[in-house]
Amino acid sequence: MEQTKPPRADRQLSSEKAEAILEGGMQEFLAHGYAATSMDRVAIAAGVSKATVYSHFQDKEGLFIALIQRLVEGKFRSVFGPANAQVLQTAPEIVLRDLANRLLDTCMNEPQFLNFMRVILGESGRFPQLARAFVRNIEQTSFKRLRQYFTTCPQLKLSDPEATARIFIGTLVHFMIVQEMLHGKDIVPMERARLIENLVKLIINQAEKT
Amino acid sequence: MEQTKPPRADRQLSSEKAEAILEGGMQEFLAHGYAATSMDRVAIAAGVSKATVYSHFQDKEGLFIALIQRLVEGKFRSVFGPANAQVLQTAPEIVLRDLANRLLDTCMNEPQFLNFMRVILGESGRFPQLARAFVRNIEQTSFKRLRQYFTTCPQLKLSDPEATARIFIGTLVHFMIVQEMLHGKDIVPMERARLIENLVKLIINQAEKT
DNA sequence: TCAATGAACTGAACTGTATAGTTTAGTTAG
């Protein structure tokens, strides 16, 4: 078969290649971590020549940083869910339960999210700027949103909304880490709904008490 | 120096060398992660020849697994602190506050602990058996201990001690991850005592309510 | 309409270094 027909003539646009490289780099880096990822495999995954990779990004570290920054600022920023508008009309019990469920759902529905967290946590010693970007874009945002809700919700009068927000998010994130990331589901089983129910009640009762 | 009993069946290798290799491997693997650690540097760190490393351990993966298993079962098992005996006489408020402080202290006092967690979390996708060993030896143990306390403490009558234990530990572990591991101290500052105070009050009030 | 230009890209070879793991010849110590 001597055919060499190029089936499709792609327009040579630099930004499309850059996009493909970031996409291929995401696959590789999230699957194997920083050190175990090779630039040859990134180029193959991106469907691009190695030289093109190095014409768009300075080096392996530069690609990795650009890639993680992008994920932190875009793709995974929505993990902690957007706040609805008329939540203040709804009972806090329901709002909080829904929020918790949405937060944990997002981790399951984004299959890459667990690997993303693994890379962020595993490389947080060698790439502290990426860890800080994660905190700034994801943790801080969710703290702020929840504290805001705790502060403005008429039925809730918490003495320290910020600390309560930390307890809420911390409980759920740790649950996700132990059950999913560390494969603890069968070792320390716990129904998601049961944990959420207790967490929500703890906060509601606290508010009623004051 | 008293000598060890010379067993004969299998190969008899010096346990001192094995110890040194595990120690050197710990330094290297915890500092650089699995993929970025070289066996040459492990041998140098252990003060041992490379051939000796391979006579004690089958390969890099075998050394890594043996090493992490050991850390999980020994060195870092105490992180979540031993339970005292006469705690049941003390007010729960004080017991829980002390427990939380001890838990967070241990992370600071064991400077390697953060890197240990980074490796466990970062490699949990490629070494699920190590992640499970971590859950079995550290998370499960602390859940059990705290649930036991919640169940037996006369002043506390929690409706779900297991879930409450998860909330307690999850809040503290997440705090440690965000503030220390992800370098979030300056981005999302939070006094440790303030968080602990709120967490403890949340649980105490819940108990009084019932 | 048709070259001609030039920038983006390709594939493959290439450099230099690092790696996992083995082998060998020789040394130490019980």
Add this chain to the structure above:
DNA sequence: CTAACTAAACTATACAGTTCAGTTCATTGA
């Protein structure tokens, strides 16, 4: 004497990053 150990060389592979000759294609200019 022997078994653990050492130092160093060695094999074979992989990697980051570069170079280069050649291809593709859109734009230009006549």
